[in-house]
Amino acid sequence: MALKPVALTLNGSERAAFTEDGENLLDFLRRRLGDLSPKFGCGQGACGACTVLLDGAPVLACLILAETAAGRRIETAAGLAGAALHPLQRAFVEGFAAQCGYCTPGMLMAAVALLRANPRPTREEVVAAIGGNLCRCTGYEPIIAAVLDAAGHMERRA
Amino acid sequence: MSVTVERAASVEEAAAAIARGAALLAGGTILMRRVNAGDPRLERLVRLEDPALRRIGSGSEGVSLGALVTMAEVAAAPETAFLAPVARAVGGPALRTMATVGGNLFARRTYGDLAVALLALGARIILARDGAREIGEFLRGRERAGLVLALEVPRPREARAFGFLKVARVRPAGTAVMTLAAHLPREGGRIRGARVTFGGMGPGPLRSPGAERALEGQALDAGTIGRAAAACVEGLEPLDDALASAWYRREVAPVHLRRLLEGML
Numbered sequence: 001m002a003l004k005p006v007a008l009t010l011n012g013s014e015r016a017a018f019t020e021d022g023e024n025l026l027d028f029l030r031r032r033l034g035d036l037s038p039k040f041g042c043g044q045g046a047c048g049a050c051t052v053l054l055d056g057a058p059v060l061a062c063l064i065l066a067e068t069a070a071g072r073r074i075e076t077a078a079g080l081a082g083a084a085l086h087p088l089q090r091a092f093v094e095g096f097a098a099q100c101g102y103c104t105p106g107m108l109m110a111a112v113a114l115l116r117a118n119p120r121p122t123r124e125e126v127v128a129a130i131g132g133n134l135c136r137c138t139g140y141e142p143i144i145a146a147v148l149d150a151a152g153h154m155e156r157r158a
Numbered sequence: 159m160s161v162t163v164e165r166a167a168s169v170e171e172a173a174a175a176i177a178r179g180a181a182l183l184a185g186g187t188i189l190m191r192r193v194n195a196g197d198p199r200l201e202r203l204v205r206l207e208d209p210a211l212r213r214i215g216s217g218s219e220g221v222s223l224g225a226l227v228t229m230a231e232v233a234a235a236p237e238t239a240f241l242a243p244v245a246r247a248v249g250g251p252a253l254r255t256m257a258t259v260g261g262n263l264f265a266r267r268t269y270g271d272l273a274v275a276l277l278a279l280g281a282r283i284i285l286a287r288d289g290a291r292e293i294g295e296f297l298r299g300r301e302r303a304g305l306v307l308a309l310e311v312p313r314p315r316e317a318r319a320f321g322f323l324k325v326a327r328v329r330p331a332g333t334a335v336m337t338l339a340a341h342l343p344r345e346g347g348r349i350r351g352a353r354v355t356f357g358g359m360g361p362g363p364l365r366s367p368g369a370e371r372a373l374e375g376q377a378l379d380a381g382t383i384g385r386a387a388a389a390c391v392e393g394l395e396p397l398d399d400a401l402a403s404a405w406y407r408r409e410v411a412p413v414h415l416r417r418l419l420e421g422m423l
């Protein structure tokens with residue numbers, strides 16, 4: 001089977017690798033580019049563990065054909081922290097919003113997309129923003145609280 | 159992986175590939191799970207990146223949606239404000255970035271929330287092969303329709319003429335137990351051209367002849383709503399699935415239709 005080259009921007013860096021017909025973006029990021037932060041939960045779009053940002057918008061990496069991401073900008077949870085944790089990551093740690101942590105990278109990226117578009121979300125808007133992300137541990141309340149908490153911190157700093 | 163992916167340079171090339179058995183990869187939210195599962199019946203995908211298919215156009219009578227317009231775009235564009243509640247009912251935000259309006263016409267039950275709304279509004283589906291089809295006719299033959307280019311959707315003349323309700327157990331992003339839509343244009347207080355549609359009450363989106371008959375020519379009031387609700391499951395054949403039994407769907411459909419119509423008074 002023919003290999004196809006795919007070049008894209010991952011968390012601000014130019015990256016390139018070969019993909020095969022039918023390979024999804026989640027496998028491409030994990031296996032070819034070594035970014036293990038997006039997780040495989042279902043491969044069917046149902047769990048949100050693979051959520052990444054594509055040109056700034058949240059997408060399910062398991063349902064995107066890797067070759068269609070060529071030339072585009074991908075952001076994952078691995079790129080969130082600088083010298084310090086991202087305010088959302090800090091709020092997740094402080095608020096015990098991650099237990100096993102498997103859903104966390106997807107939750108974080110869904111929340112990043114929300115707060116960029118809407119820095120002061122209501123509780124309902126947070127619930128809608130993470131509506132496609134399943135968590136089997138926390139019961140969601142600590143996650144919702146952490147996103148609202150981070151929004152408050154980010155706004156105070158701005 | 160058994161699937162091969164080709165890239166069409168034009169609408170004609172894509173239409174020809176589909177005629178030879180390839181599946182158009184639109185948003186991929188339905189197709190990619192089959193790719194991921196290695197479905198051997200899915201041998202060829204075709205990609206088409208024509209900007210014309212991503213365009214939202216607006217005229218005095220309605221809007222024209224390119225088949226590759228996404229739910230997120232419909233939810234955000236001012237021209238499609240009347241469809242925003244429908245688009246926002248489809249999945250979660252990440253799914254809506256990807257899911258296209260054209261793909262929704264091919265979704266199997268109980269997906270196809272937008273298709274249910276467009277059936278109520280009497281949309282026209284523009285095909286690459288042979289012109290335009292009324293959406294009901296399109297849905298009956300969708301397997302053989304070939305490439306869809308655009309969806310032309312009449313705009314309701316007043317906000318209360320159009321109603322939409324998705325009934326799901328898991329919120330906010332659950333799959334529908336059933337979906338309902340109604341278009342009730344009124345002239346001099348009387349309903350003219352009533353269209354009431356259901357998803358989840360048959361193999362695909364369907365009109366409800368019983369409800370439409372009860373509404374046509376009447377004023378929308380408590381009595382009319384009661385008669386429409388009582389007649390709405392006539393001719394429909396809900397199926398059992400993991401979300402609900404056919405019996406349950408038949409029992410609750412009149413309740414949900416009554417709630418929908420009460421919101422359109």
Ligand SMILES: Cc1cc2nc3c(=O)[nH]c(=O)nc-3n(C[C@H](O)[C@H](O)[C@H](O)COP(=O)(O)OP(=O)(O)OC[C@H]3O[C@@H](n4cnc5c(N)ncnc54)[C@H](O)[C@@H]3O)c2cc1C
Pocket residue numbers: 044045046047181182183184185186187188189190225226247248249250253256257258259260261262263264265268269270271272304305306307331332333334
């Ligand atoms: C987790 C999850 C939740 C979902 N929730 C909902 C929901 O709440 N409501 C709902 O309605 N749907 C839902 N869906 C189903 C699906 O996402 C939507 O119906 C979507 O609109 C399908 O569009 P697509 O572009 O992703 O389709 P694709 O997967 O790209 O295509 C689906 C089929 O349609 C064909 N096709 C697509 N476009 C065209 C065209 N222009 N011409 C000819 N053939 C075409 C394809 O070849 C394929 O056979 C959900 C799916 C998932 C995975």
Ligand code: FES
Pocket residue numbers: 039040041042043044045046047048049050051060061062063
């Ligand atoms: S792995 Fe992509 S949604 Fe579950």
Ligand code: FES
Pocket residue numbers: 097098099100101102103104134135136137138
């Ligand atoms: S913390 Fe375990 S799935 Fe969310």
